[in-house]
Amino acid sequence: MSDPMDYASSGVDIDLEGAAVASLIGSLQRSTRKSGTPGAPVDLPGGFGGLIEFGNHLLAMATDGVGSKLQIATAVRNWDSVGIDCMAMNVNDLLCVGAEPIAFVDYIAVPKPDPKVHAAVGASLAKACELANVTLAGGETASLPGIVTELDLSGTALGFLDKDSAITGERLESGDVLIGLPSSGIHSNGFSLVRNIINRMGLTYTDACPFNAKFSGRNISESPTLADVLLIPTKIYCTPVVGLLNHLKSVQGSVHAVHGIAHITGGGLSNLLRLHDKLGWHIETPMPIPPEFIWLQSQGNVTDLEMHRTFNMGLGMVLAVAEDQAESILSFIQQHEPGAAIIGYVHDDAHKVTHANSEIYFEHY
């Protein structure tokens, strides 16, 4: 059996990134705008999206890029999905604070403009705007031959919410029910490991997919390539989550039944720990795992723990909701996401994530 692989051996040094981010944050005085004025910062545990004051509303901004998934798109010259990935990474973060995404801007850096690339990215962004129900409010294309060797794509999403509708995690309590929303596949995290495993196997992205890629809720051709499966776009959760929040507001007068929302990105299940500094999380009934994860794990000889720290493993978003409303909320969400399911609960034993598989255990984000 080949050497076990993990994320760090794929060239991503999480500790180094942590030190870099810490030194960046250390340099920042967050604001010169005073409380009560438009733009004043609103502190929030978890910090998926940055919140600022705006009269009776809060505005939220999120910025993120597609990351090294782009390298696969560029390798096979198929950029049809990257705009959706870019949108999803941002709007899904906004949903976590209870914001409704309304606008988006994209930033494209290329070594040299190529109308074919831009047309494909543009079409993908247009589709993404429809899926997320946002306005494309602008964008920038930078030609940077001395800085980028191939396409980089990032973006910023803007959302809003009523001042009293922020989902801050402060209502989280022991007994809350965790509702999982299925991912579409790998989404846009963990691609350094994906690419390393595939390189080590000597496969190319245009090879026929070496496993059965069919999966519940997935539309895929009869004989997909590896790239077809790896490039399945990240799911955008605006329709079920904004729909739910608006439904709760109209029926109950508030969104308070939703105690916390986590977007499962890099860090996998450990993202849950960002929502609260004391409570614990148990995943009792995990979501079904898409076949690409099972194949990657076996080919890379990756541990269960590492898989769940690097990938979403079928779980794209988690809502922690009041126990007595879990069934009705699940029913509502299943109208848009039939694969949504109750996956576990919140407890007050310890600030950790546990799992039906006892190898999967996180104490730190």
Added chain:
Amino acid sequence: MSDPMDYASSGVDIDLEGAAVASLIGSLQRSTRKSGTPGAPVDLPGGFGGLIEFGNHLLAMATDGVGSKLQIATAVRNWDSVGIDCMAMNVNDLLCVGAEPIAFVDYIAVPKPDPKVHAAVGASLAKACELANVTLAGGETASLPGIVTELDLSGTALGFLDKDSAITGERLESGDVLIGLPSSGIHSNGFSLVRNIINRMGLTYTDACPFNAKFSGRNISESPTLADVLLIPTKIYCTPVVGLLNHLKSVQGSVHAVHGIAHITGGGLSNLLRLHDKLGWHIETPMPIPPEFIWLQSQGNVTDLEMHRTFNMGLGMVLAVAEDQAESILSFIQQHEPGAAIIGYVHDDAHKVTHANSEIYFEHY
């Protein structure tokens, strides 16, 4: 004398960029959000910042990066100013539509995290937030060793304005007076040409500056390097422009005396043509030209026309104001920008930019 140099020969193909952007725009349906709902797009001539509806307000977003100026900062390992450049490129665009910038997010792409780089960029962004009076609402640091070879830095700014305070250019008329705001130097455009000229001369950025870099309003050491001069940060115009707009609102009840604002970026003076599709612009009394432009022009044997199409030539921002209020507006602005001056006027002869120097003439943006 050496061959004359221009922007295109420096590796930037403006026509190719145009085709790429056109194919991107062609792919986009701008919005799925209907007029009257938060996030619905507001069309605006000029298009410096993207406007969307938000109740009784409009929100504006702008996204841009520092571009190839970063390569000089990275070459000399001095990132103290790049955060200010990044902020300026975005908030100055927002000012053009009459928006007050309130928040900013940054996107950093690096081949590998480096705490020293991040600390310097962070300190620079913190300083920029103070200068622009905005909240840093978030940011993303991406490690992309397969995509970027050195630091790329971009960002997105958010601003707001009252619904009836948008500066759309529709009040522009013949006889309007042009008030120029001095630039701090090269700002963040034209660096492909700058770098080409310097490379061709065999100079390095750490060489002593080969010309007298002193200039009115500029603080610079007695014996600067070439990099010290080239990296002077882009001026942020929030204080004078937001100050003016708020002053006009409180004294006159509206900002209507300001008919148009142009941020002079890539394209130089031709940017003015974006503000109106019929009116013309005459620069009668140009701003003083900082010495680096004069030196670059002579070393690169660049034409006057090319210089004014590539660089700001000392003019960072232009306000077109009602003739009868030009003097009082100028006095207000000079409190913050002592170098501000009346530089010309709007006319209805033709949709072109003319200049005291008859070689400088633009009919197209």
